[in-house]
Amino acid sequence: MASLKALKLRIGSVKSTQKITKAMKMVAAAKLRRAQSNAEAGRPYSQRLSDVVASLAGRITIGPESPRLIGGTGSDQRHLIVVAASDRGLAGAFNTNIVRAVRRAADELIGQGKDVSFFIVGRKSRPVLQRLFPGRISGQHDTSEMKNPTYADAQAVASEVMRRFENGEFDVVHLAYSNFRSVLAQEPTVDQIIPVRPSAATAAAAPTTASAVVEYEPDEEAILADLLPRNVAVQIYRALLENQAGFYGSQMTAMDNATRNAGDMINRLSIQYNRQRQAAITTELVEIISGAEAL
Amino acid sequence: MADLRFELVTPERQVMAADVHMVVVPGTEGEFGVMAGHAPFMTTLRDGELAVYRTAGATPERITVGGGFAEVGDRGLTVLAERAEA
Structure with a gap:
């Protein structure tokens, strides 16, 4: 006794x-509101961009000479998973969930005999992945200094990934992040970003825009070649924003x-x-x- | 004549959404003006100035944009730019 x-x-x-x-909860609630409005502000752009990319992609024939970002490298042996997690802990199962989704995807790919490597954004996923998949972490982007993700951060990540893609270090790139559904529900998601795979939703929307006779300047392929790298950056940016909002939501609940x-x-x-x-x-x-x- | 629905969006936020008279856009292959009823059209942008004429003959609002593309469709003109500053 x-x-x-x-x-x-x-x-x-x-x-x-x-x-x-209690104080952390209040801070998280305040920051959540900011992050949420940021995430919502970013949605129209990424939505429009992926619509356009999907409608353009439907118009050109994919051949060996089409951009590799859409046509792929002709192989799907080497996969890179860009893992976007948070820099801070104390947010319940937020990072665990992302890592679990990544692990499932990676195990599946490895089971199929593919090579998998990781690119880390946000330091919290690093220790676990290092333990689970030793020697497979091929790079990271330091986000510890950033308070709110900016487009410049996303561009930095994207250009690094693109540079290595162009060097032929890998064939397929996935992006793992947490999709912000609501304060209580964050959904860990693993999306393929390179080569572009039009999602079902955008593929359904594409015919309506494609039906009109649209004039392109310069031409479809040149526009597409210009847009695809942007698309990668924008998708990463969106993932960072969704993550940020999800993180604060999760932290608030925790x-x-x-x-x-x-x-x-x-x-x-x-x-x-x-x-x-x-x-x-x-x-x-x-x-x-x-x-x-x-x- | 009906006004043109104009939207300027950057990855970070929607900069402008308004019904305007005419917008002059710096396309890669030259500047072009868009008014209501323009034919469907799509082009990439070069870094330059976007001029927004709220009404006919008004002094244009100038917005510096960089990188991105413009799309004219039934719904009006959408400019997706990576950077935009008034």
């Missing part, structure tokens, strides 16, 4: 922990839980403390009374 003093100290420490988690748990713990400890105090008083009284009676 802990002494009264020890209990009191314990209650004090849980209380200060609760203060911290900190809310922690605050509530701390509250429960304080209640339990207080009850224990009061019981012991009372027991001590009772014992003391019994001692005094029995002492008086003995006289």
Whole structure:
């Protein structure tokens, strides 16, 4: 049985922990609102861009001389997975979920006899991946200095990935991030970004835009060649934004839980403390009374 | 004549969405003006200035844009630029 003093100290420490988690929750809530509006502001651009790329891709015939970003390298042996996670922890299962999705995708590819390597954005996924897939991390982008992801960051990641793609270091690039559904639901997603694979949604939207007779300047292929690298950067940028929003959402939920748990713990400890105090008083009284009676 | 639906979007935000009279866009192969009813058209952009005429004869608003493309469709003109500064 802990002494009264020890209990009191314990209650004090849980209380200060609760203060911290409460503060973190509020901060996360405030930042979430920012991140969420950023993520929403970024959606029209990436949506339009992928629509256009899909409609253009439907118009040209993919041959050996078409851009490699869309036609692929003719092989799908070497895969790169760009893993976008967060730089900070204390966000519940946020990073774990991303890593788990990555792991599943990677295991599947390795099972098919493919080579898989990783490119890390955000340092939290690094230790786990290093342990699970030693020696497969081929690069990373340091995001520890950035507060909010900017397009420049995404461009830096994209140009690094593109440069290595052009050097022929890999054939297929996937992007793993957490899709921000709502504050409570973040969905870890692994998308293929190189070569471009028109998703079902954009493929369905494509015929409507393609039906009109559109004049292209310069021509379809030149436009496409210009847009594809941009598309990669934009997809990465979108992933970073979604991640950011998802991270704060996840952190807010986690900190809310922690605050509530701390509250429960304080209640339990207080009850224990009061019981012991009372027991001590009772014992003391019994001692005094029995002492008086003995006289 | 009806106004032209004009949207200028960067990856970071929607810079402008308005009904305007005419927009002059710096395309890769030369500047071109778009008014309502323009034929479907798509081009990449070069770095340059976008001139937005809110009404006929008004002084244009100039917006510096860089990298991206412009699309004219039934829904009007959409400019997707990587950078845009008024």
